[in-house]
Amino acid sequence: MLSVSSVITRPAVLLVAALLLNACSPAADASETDATKSLPPIPPTAAATETPAGADAAVLAAGQALFAQNCAVCHGADGxxxxxxxxxxxxxxxxxxxxxxxVVNGSVSGVMPGFKDQLTDEQITQVVAYSLTLK
Ligand code: HEC
Incomplete structure (x- = not known):
């Protein structure tokens, strides 16, 4: 089975590392104290909402149930x-x-827990696919 966490998180880690390096570069404007100001906009291709699982109805139904159990307590059923x-x-x-x-690692602040020990790769794919339908 395709391991979602190994396939997907690696580029994400590299992206985060690249953004951090960029933010720390000596060329950065010293007057910009808010680190987020120096981040480039998300390219349209990266903001695409395709998921490895697509929008298969069974995947989304499973994801909705997982979302209700694991995420709604903080994010609400409607996100x-x-x-x-x-x-x-x-x-x-x-x-x-x-x-x-x-979802795998949780937030840097630690307020949102990582779910890699609670959910399987397949379940994480499902709950992420469902979260992308929240509009
Ligand atoms: C204990 C509360 C809590 C739970 C449970 C929780 N989250 Fe979060 N989530 C947060 C907080 C707080 C943030 C913002 C973190 C930050 O920016 O540091 C966040 C951020 C996110 C983000 C990033 C959004 C963005 O645009 O930055 C996603 C995606 C997300 N959560 C999805 C989920 C999913 C899916 C689940 C269930 C598997 C979940 N969360 C469970 C508290 C929670």
Whole structure:
């Protein structure tokens, strides 16, 4: 079986590393204290909402159930709840790879836990596919 976490998280790690390196470069404008200001916009191709699993109805149904069990407590069933600073998932620009990285590893702040020990690769693919349908 295709391992989602190994296939998808690696480029995401490289992307994060590249962004961090970019943010730390000496050429960065010293007057920009907000690190996010120096980040380039997400290219349209990276913001595409295709997932490895596509939008298969069975995948989305499984993902919806997983979302209700694991994610809705903070994000809400509709993705908009925002408990403890949880992002509004209907406004997220993250594509499938970015969301998978987030669900596998959790947030840098540690507020959102990683689910790599709770969910299988297949389940993570399903819940990410479902999260991309929240608009
Ligand atoms: C304990 C609360 C909590 C739970 C449970 C939780 N999240 Fe989160 N989530 C957060 C918080 C807080 C953030 C913002 C983290 C940050 O920016 O540091 C976040 C951010 C995200 C993001 C990034 C959005 C963006 O555009 O930056 C995604 C995607 C996401 N969560 C998906 C999920 C999914 C899918 C689940 C279930 C498998 C889940 N979350 C479970 C709290 C939670």
């Amino acid at each position: 908009k709840l925002g408990v403890n600073g949880a992002r509004d998932l209907t406004k997220s620009n993250l594509n499938a790879a970015g969301r998978t990285y987030m």
